[in-house]
Amino acid sequence: MIRFPGSCDEVDAQLACQRVGEAVILWHGDRDLQGVDAVVVPGGFSYGDYLRAGAIARFAPVMESVAEFANDGGIVLGICNGFQVLCEAGLLPGALLPNDHLRFIFRQVALDVVRTDSPFTRACATEPPTRQLSIPVKHMSGRYYAPDDELRRLERSGQVLLRYAPGHNPNGSLRDIAGVCNEQRNVFGLMPHPEHAVDPLTGSVDGLYLFESIRTEIDDRARLAA
Amino acid sequence: MRARVLVKPKAGILDPQGQAVERALPALGFHGVRNVAVGRMIELDLDDAEQLPEMCRRLLTNPLIEDFEIVEADDGAAP
Numbered sequence: 001m002i003r004f005p006g007s008c009d010e011v012d013a014q015l016a017c018q019r020v021g022e023a024v025i026l027w028h029g030d031r032d033l034q035g036v037d038a039v040v041v042p043g044g045f046s047y048g049d050y051l052r053a054g055a056i057a058r059f060a061p062v063m064e065s066v067a068e069f070a071n072d073g074g075i076v077l078g079i080c081n082g083f084q085v086l087c088e089a090g091l092l093p094g095a096l097l098p099n100d101h102l103r104f105i106f107r108q109v110a111l112d113v114v115r116t117d118s119p120f121t122r123a124c125a126t127e128p129p130t131r132q133l134s135i136p137v138k139h140m141s142g143r144y145y146a147p148d149d150e151l152r153r154l155e156r157s158g159q160v161l162l163r164y165a166p167g168h169n170p171n172g173s174l175r176d177i178a179g180v181c182n183e184q185r186n187v188f189g190l191m192p193h194p195e196h197a198v199d200p201l202t203g204s205v206d207g208l209y210l211f212e213s214i215r216t217e218i219d220d221r222a223r224l225a226a
Numbered sequence: 227m228r229a230r231v232l233v234k235p236k237a238g239i240l241d242p243q244g245q246a247v248e249r250a251l252p253a254l255g256f257h258g259v260r261n262v263a264v265g266r267m268i269e270l271d272l273d274d275a276e277q278l279p280e281m282c283r284r285l286l287t288n289p290l291i292e293d294f295e296i297v298e299a300d301d302g303a304a305p
Contacts, residue, residue: 052288088288095291102242145239145291172240 041082083189100172
């Protein structure tokens, strides 16, 4: 878990990860990733989000290490502001614009899992064939945008992993895109907050599918390396 | 030199801020206003003006979603 000045969801993300493994918080000014198997760039804010959301955070010392880690195939999950940071850093395609209605939204949305052949969604590949997840969104700038040709390329290469279910697009995202991964499928960003949907107390535990997917992927990789 | 960078949303990208302003103007009696785009302006003093386009591409704007225009400010120094 990276902590930027302004992060506020890193503790929830840590608690979510601790349900499937161990998790430490990494300081933004520190280049050392402490040998983790996966990095979560959490939600909240970062550096006041001056200029554009995520624009300054991408220059944090820790982000250099995260970029190297990602380029070596390491698993990186960006949630909300973390998604914005990864887009600004060029680790994910596209950009996140202010919501089409210009209002902050905070509500539960239904998500269609588009692809389960990724380290982040593989645990969703069970009955029923197309799983729907109930996970909250809370953001001001979550409208996913990429140019037309890029969108077509993303769809063709199966990089759109999550889509808002019909009628649930909360922000005007193009093609109802809620989460995309990179071409190598080891970096994934989404606007909804899976870390807020891991306890029955808050209404849904569907976020756990993503964390369980990452756990399984890490175990598989360790087995292959052994 | 002192320069001004004008940043606006790329043509074709939905600009809800521009739309909101466009809808608000008639309420004040201003009619016949179209194609409002809301962006931002960045003013800076700099030694090497040749670096400015690169600054714009790498930090001041996100080239995927924004266009920029560089204007030389005539006031010479910071206010």
